[in-house]
Amino acid sequence: SQQGEEDPQALSIQEGENATMNCSYKTSINNLQWYRQNSGRGLVHLILIRSNEREKHSGRLRVTLDTSKKSSSLLITASRAADTASYFCATDARGNKLTFGTGTQLKVEL
Amino acid sequence: DTGVSQDPRHKITKRGQNVTFRCDPISEHNRLYWYRQTLGQGPEFLTYFQNEAQLEKSRLLSDRFSAERPKGSFSTLEIQRTEQGDSAMYLCASSSGWTYYGYTFGSGTRLTVV
Numbered sequence: 001s002q003q004g005e006e007d008p009q010a011l012s013i014q015e016g017e018n019a020t021m022n023c024s025y026k027t028s029i030n031n032l033q034w035y036r037q038n039s040g041r042g043l044v045h046l047i048l049i050r051s052n053e054r055e056k057h058s059g060r061l062r063v064t065l066d067t068s069k070k071s072s073s074l075l076i077t078a079s080r081a082a083d084t085a086s087y088f089c090a091t092d093a094r095g096n097k098l099t100f101g102t103g104t105q106l107k108v109e110l
Numbered sequence: 111d112t113g114v115s116q117d118p119r120h121k122i123t124k125r126g127q128n129v130t131f132r133c134d135p136i137s138e139h140n141r142l143y144w145y146r147q148t149l150g151q152g153p154e155f156l157t158y159f160q161n162e163a164q165l166e167k168s169r170l171l172s173d174r175f176s177a178e179r180p181k182g183s184f185s186t187l188e189i190q191r192t193e194q195g196d197s198a199m200y201l202c203a204s205s206s207g208w209t210y211y212g213y214t215f216g217s218g219t220r221l222t223v224v
Contacts, residue, residue, distance in 0.1 A: 033212055040220070042114075042201060043153070045212030088152050096166065097143065098213065100152035 006089060006104040014109055019076040021104040023089030024069075030092045032065055034074050037086045037103075046074075046087075079108045114216035116202050122222045123192055130188045131219045135204030142185050143213065144177055145201040146170065153201055159185060160207065192223045 007022045025032070031050045035043040049056045049065045049072070056063045062075040076083055086105050090098040115134040123129050135142045140161050145153035156175070157167045161182035171177075174192075179185040189196055199220050203213040 035212075035215075040199075040218075042215035042217045043203075043213075045214070048212055090152075097155050097158055099155065100145075103150075103152050 006087070006101045008104060009102070010105045010107070012107045012109065013079055015079060015081055017079055019079050019083070019106055019108070021074050021087055021106070023072045023074070023101050025072075025089070025091045025099075025101070026070065027091070027093055029067070030095050032063075032072050033090045033092065033098065034061075034063060034072075035088045035090060035100075037088065039085075043088065076106075079106075081108050081110055084108045114202055114204055114214050116200075116216035116219050118219055119217065120220045120222075122224060125194060125223055126191055128188065128190045129192060129221065130186055131200055131202075131221075133185045133187070133202030133216060134183075135185070135202070136214055137183075139204035139206050139214070140182065141205045141207050142179055143203045143205075144185070144187050145203065147199045147201055147218070148197075156187075189221075192221075194223050197221055197223045 013019055029051050031048055033048045034046045036046055037043045047058045047061050047063050049063050060077045065072045084107050086103045088100050088103045090100045092098055117132045143158040144156040146156055147153040155168050156171050157177050159179040162179050174190045177187045199218045201218045203215045205213045
């Protein structure tokens with residue numbers, strides 16, 4: 001079963017713009033992770049934020065976590081055409097497996 | 111080490127046939143996971159191993175599904191008497207057990223049951 005949902009389901013922006021996608025989940029967590037998936041391929045780990053952290057940065061990525069609202073957001077700044085992919089949040093509740101959301105399809109147009 | 115390898119990349123089979131997929135994880139990783147992903151959905155957990163021990167199985171894993179990880183190295187996922195509803199991408203991932211580093215996924219095996 002899916003732990004939560006990403007919002008929006010699909011997002012189309014112009015190259016150079018910022019992209020923000022949100023994730024909501026249902027149970028308490030140990031950490032939350034974001035993954036990218038190019039069409040028909042496996043998933044690539046992007047960034048992990050622990051439950052006691054509120055914000056984390058990695059290159060053009062910024063992740064926030066609000067455990068009181070059970071939500072997270074992923075911001076991609078200065079997007080590029082190569083960022084076109086599906087993005088999934090995944091929660092780790094007990095340190096033994098990840099539960100994925102439904103994903104956001106991002107399209108970055110030239 | 112080039113990452114997690116899955117074989118085959120694609121499999122087309124007739125309904126009722128048995129299929130077996132293989133996953134070779136990153137050699138230093140003691141944890142191995144199987145997920146299933148259907149079109150437009152996120153990956154759904156099937157099962158995971160720590161070394162050779164299968165520690166958890168999802169209720170999605172019916173009696174027709176079996177997974178093994180002999181000697182704690184590669185893993186196989188077998189589906190017996192395939193059904194059209196089994197058509198999906200089957201993803202394998204491995205991790206060191208320190209979940210703060212995330213999982214490394216393979217490219218997946220796409221199964222089509224006709």
